[in-house]
Amino acid sequence: MRYDWDFGAVLAQAPLLLDGLIGTLRIAAAAIGLGVALGLVLALMRLSPRWLLRWPAAAFVEFYRNTPAIVHFFWFYFAMPVVLDVSLDAFLAATLALATQSAAFYAEVFRGGIRSLGPGQWEAGRALGMTDGQAMRRIILPQAMTRMVAPFLERSFELLKTTSLASTLAYGELLFRATQVNSATFRPLETYTVLAGMYVLLLFLFSSAAGFAERRMTAFR
Template sequence: MDYQWDFAAVLRHLPLLLEGLAQTLRLSAAAIAGGLAVGLVLALMRLSGRRWLAWPAIAVIEFFRSTPPLVHLFWVFYALPILAGINLTPFVAATLALSVQSGAFFAEVYRAGIVSVERGQWEAGRALGMRSTALMRRIILPQALRRMVAPFVERAFELVKTTALAATLAYGELLYQAMVVVSRTFRPLEVYTTVAVIFFVVLFTASLAMRRVEARLGRSERQG
């Protein structure tokens, strides 16, 4: 097959793709922030030792980890407004769906990090008369967070790629804008290749930055 590559049309529409990238990063930041908050709540509920808190948390975690994120997006965008009588923009719907979905995964990262802290740290805090909330905030979480950095980053990268599904809600992120460009240029190979390169550059650059952060945390932990 003698295909003639032509990126000139893509370059003419590059501002549109960059606008899509900005919307992707906006949605990613909102969903990661929401997911971290939801995940922490679910993890603490699961580790509380109280069944009336632990079992609902387990149910939410397992449900959202075992069902496709595309179903969550459709349900929040199409079904929730009918049930709750509210109108949601594509951005708000995607943020809610991806926050809860990613929160289920973040919850397991939190839980693994918290239970990895040595038992002696818990006992030392209790011996000092610290309450559970203060013990968790001042002693356990600071130590656990250092061990959570790598899995958090990995999950965050997965979430950034998952935001492409928001195109199905007509949210103007990178993939949606790419489809617009394809409809105008009829050059799908060039457009989607450019989209793949943009995702690679963004995530690879972020990966290098996070490796430096991990290295610094590792050195500070050894020095401490």
């Protein structure tokens, strides 16, 4: 059986696919920003000598590391509005699902980077009259950041791919728009081939930018 490829109908829907690409970038940027902030808080809690801070943070990290991402999407979109009597649209629910899951992984990246520095760095800060908080901001974190670059970028790379799960909530990201294009054109092979190409290009550009950033930061070590 010979199949006649025809990308014309799919390419005619380029504006719809471009809208999906913008949706993917929006949700990825929001989730990374929120995930990084929450991840840093969790990392500091896990490093705290107080068990009231350390144990809840550890439980949060383990929960998210051991449950599928799609479960979090469904929970925030379908269950959370019922439990808390709030209204969440698809974008907000997907962002919260991605951000909280990624925060668990970012927390481990931050914790590993901070713990990789020896006690001498803390002692140097105290010798200069700094509190532990000041030493963390001025000495520990700046040095730890250069050691976190590779795992941090890898996690962000995975988050960008996971945005495709937002299509299960009918959020207008790239996969959801491609499904709409397929329904309109009845050209699944062409539609999902173009979709795959767009993901490859997007992730290649992200990977190239990430590699450049990693090399730049490594140069300052």
